Amino acid sequence: MIFRKLLILVLLLISLLVSCTPEHSKIIVADYGNYEITMGEFEEAYAKNSGGVEAAKDDSLNSLKKFLDLFVNYKMKLRDAVVRGYTVDQDMQKELIEYKKNIGGTLFLEDRLFEPGMKEIYERRKTEIHAAHILLLPDTLMTDDQCVVLGNQLIERINKGESFEDIAKEYSKDTYTKDRGGVVGWVTSGLIVSVPIEDAIYNTETGKIFPELVKSQFGYHILKALNKVPRKPQVKAQHILAAFRDTTGNIDSLKALEKIKLVQKKLSEGEDFGKLASEYSDDIASGKQNGNLGYFTRGRMVPEFENTAFNLKVNEISPIIETSFGYHLIKVNEIQPLPTYEAEKEELKQMFQRVRHKDAFKLLIDKLKKEFQYSVNNDNYNKLLANADSIKVDANYKGSFINKEFGALNIFNVNKNNYVIDSLFGFLQFKGAFLNREFDKAVLDDAIEQFASEKLIEEKAMVYDNEDSEFAKLMSEYEKGIYLFKILEEEIWSKVVVDSVMIENYYNKNKERFRWKDRVEFKELYLTNDSLANNYYSMAVSGYDFDSLSVKYTQRRGYENTSGYSGLVEIDANELSIKANALENIGDITPPFPFQDGWSIVQLVSRDVARFKTLDEAKAEIASLLQESESKRLEESYLNKLRSIYQPNLYYDKLEAAFKN
Incomplete structure (x- = not known):
């Protein structure tokens, strides 16, 4: 009972303290007219201009006071912009809308298209896959449907235990890989030119086949992930080669084997790899460099050499391996670590654009079509299609048959906005790919899709600040910026007058300064x-x-x-x-x-x-000084006018608590 009373008393005291002490961010640091500036607003603005919160914590009280002076001036100017009617000025609002469409569309695509796609590639590229496939192609003897039936039958046979390698040798139409049992080699994301193949192989367990037949632009594939390992972008290695072919051109593999075994023995006794490479290696070019091959990626060396090199640890020396060139000993000196996302960002963007952009963009546009109730006017579309042979995109469109007969007809709607055929052709005139091109259904569909995509992205841009706080801040800053620019133009720049008489008078009074x-x-x-x-x-x-x-x-x-x-x-x-x-x-x-x-x-x-300096030599410098002086005078005069209207109060003592919470 006593504990309960004490608890109630403590809670009452806390409640009183909270009610007497405003939250830190709500402390009023200044007011002007009927408007207030809170600590939270001040701290956010100050931190943004001083390199962040941590840097701001170390700044002096004097720095905070100076910034508050400037910030109050800034806020009064923005209030004056509202009074002047800038926020409803049609020209200024039109500029804001254009900026929002352009920048918002760019940021939206960066955030929702490029970044997710690039990050997916980056994460996948942490793994490389040893892949194999069986390619089936429709031809004069086999239709698409028959390919699918055969593919599914082969998948069933492999799942029941038949050899993937044997089936690849018998059925695969890929002449490059079929004799190797379908083995493609090591692959990684961004370098696989087919999205369905990449998606399937990355979703296949090691040692398994993908459960379904995969269709790509090349044909139908049965895919197998032979192995998956953490990716090594590049390795730096040395090697020693005992070539099968001697300097006379004769082949003597036994002699080569004896030579490489001798080198291996010397290495086991502690002799230096580089020294032995320069003395014994039959690879003349690398031998002169102590056997150094530099950095190389997968795909640069023959498979036997590559597989060995990429499986070695740093400073590890391989057993003797055989390639078509002879016998090798390999030593890995360095393994390049995976680059960071930021370091690889440009390359990832190029990979995304080259391979995945088209499909990902279509998916994104399809989502926007649903979000903004996109619909094509089929009647008018069919009228246009029926006259496709009369369509010509060029400088003479206005006055053409299509313009006169169909120009004012609706072609599609986005978010209840009506787009007519004339607007479609206005768009196409800026697209070089459509100029003077013959139109059929495919070309017309592509033209409409491109125009609709642009309008859908613009529509999204207009609401994207509601979804993305950074874009909302950017729009707010830009809006304030154009208002302040307009005020400076009206109150200062347009009023600054410097003429030749003023320059000459200043020169005569201050000649010794120049x-x-x-x-x-x-x-x-x-x-x-x-x-x-x-x-x-x-x-x-x-x-x-x-x-x-x-x-x-x-x-x-x-x-x-x-x-x-x-x-x-x-x-x-x-x-x-x-x-x-x-x-x-x-x-x-x-x-x-x-x-x-x-x-x-x-x-x-x-x-x-x-x-x-002569007057002519000093003229430009004096003009600049006079303009600067007059600008400062006019700005101070303008600020004094604002101060007389808003009677600002600055509570410097409150700044003692800034960045202390």
């Missing part, structure tokens, strides 16, 4: 090696025209066929100007000197001693 330091003007001839540089230097000092030499021979990228002219630069601008300034007379030439991974020769063109 000075040139000592400057030099020179030409450079740049070469990548010293022998060329010395040769052209000798020609230059012998009287050859420096401009001609530079135009013809300079190797500085971007300066080809130019005289290497620098213009006037300060004497200490770089090593070239320093060298030029050290020359005594106009026209003098430096000997070659090392500069930027090459050799430079410099000729002095002129000098300009320190002096005041």
Whole structure:
């Protein structure tokens, strides 16, 4: 009973504390007019601009105060944008819609099409499969249906215990693999050119066949996963070869075997693999490199060699293996680890686009068709199809028979939006593949599908911010950005006026601020090696025209066929100007000197001693200063106007608690 009373008392105290102390994120750090800025809003904005929450925790109170000043100004400007009617301005809202369609569509496809597909390939590529298949092809003696019947019969026979290898040799139409019992070799995701084959083989247990006949663009397949292992992208190996064929061209396999056994014995006694390779290997090219073959992937070597190399551990030496070349000993030096997803992302994207994109895109579009109630107007479609021979996509579409007779007719609907035949042909005119093309049912269907796909993706983009918080934030930032840009344009940039009188007056009052330091003007001839540089230097000092030499021979990228002219630069601008300034007379030439991974020769063109800039020389700099000064004045004037309207209050003391929760 006492415990129960104590518990009730504690809960009451906690309730009182909670009711007296607002949640951290709801602390008010500033207000302006009828609007408030909470701690949560402030912290989110500050962290975004300072490199994240952890970085923000280390910042000073003074930094937080300065940011709050700026943030309040920012919020007042956004409120002013609403008052000015920007949020209902038709032109600005049209710009937002176009941005949303374009960026939203791109992000949607990236998130829902590319990323899932690329990640699936990446995960699958962690495994490589030793695969075999039996290919059945319909031909003059066998129809498609008969292929399917035969395929299912063969699957049943294999499942009952008959040899896959024997059946492959008897029935497979793949002339490359049938004599090997259907063995294809090692495969991995992204490199298998048929989606149904890849999906099936990755869903087949090791040592088993896929339970169903698989149809691909090549024919019908019975698939078997002979083995599955963790993928090794590449191995780096050395080898020693005792070739069957000697230097005279005679074959002597016994002599080769004796030689490789001798090498194997020396290795067992501790002798160095590389040294023995350089001394004994009949592979001349790798022998000179201590037997080093560098990195190689599967498929680069003959199967016997490859299988052995990819089964060795680092620093492990193989037993003697035989290939068509002779006997080998192999040592693996390195096994390349699997790359990270980020490191392989571009390659994965290319694989996805090459193999899986078409099928995955169709599935995604089919989902969007259901989501947005896509429907084709069959009556109008049939009218268009009946006149397919009159269809021509070119610059003369307007006024054509199709345009006049059918242009205003509905072709399909997306989310109750009506798309007419004219809009279809407007789309096709920007698609080079359809220009001046003869139309039949297949071409017309493809054209409609492409146009509908674009419209479905646009429709999805318009609601994608409701599903994706990052896109919602991006849209919010872009919207605020165009409002702020418009305010700056109206309140500042359009009002900044700098004329020649203002520039001249400023120059006359501040002439001493605009000075040139000592400057030099020179030409450079740049070469990548010293022998060329010395040769052209000798020609230059012998009287050859420096401009001609530079135009013809300079190797500085971007300066080809130019005289290497620098213009006037300060004497200490770089090593070239320093060298030029050290020359005594106009026209003098430096000997070659090392500069930027090459050799430079410099000729002095002129000098300009320190002096005041003329009005013309200072004009651009003064105009920039005046524009900046006037912009700051106008912005401060605008902010003062906002402050008088909204009377902002900034509670700096509350910032003591920022990022402390």
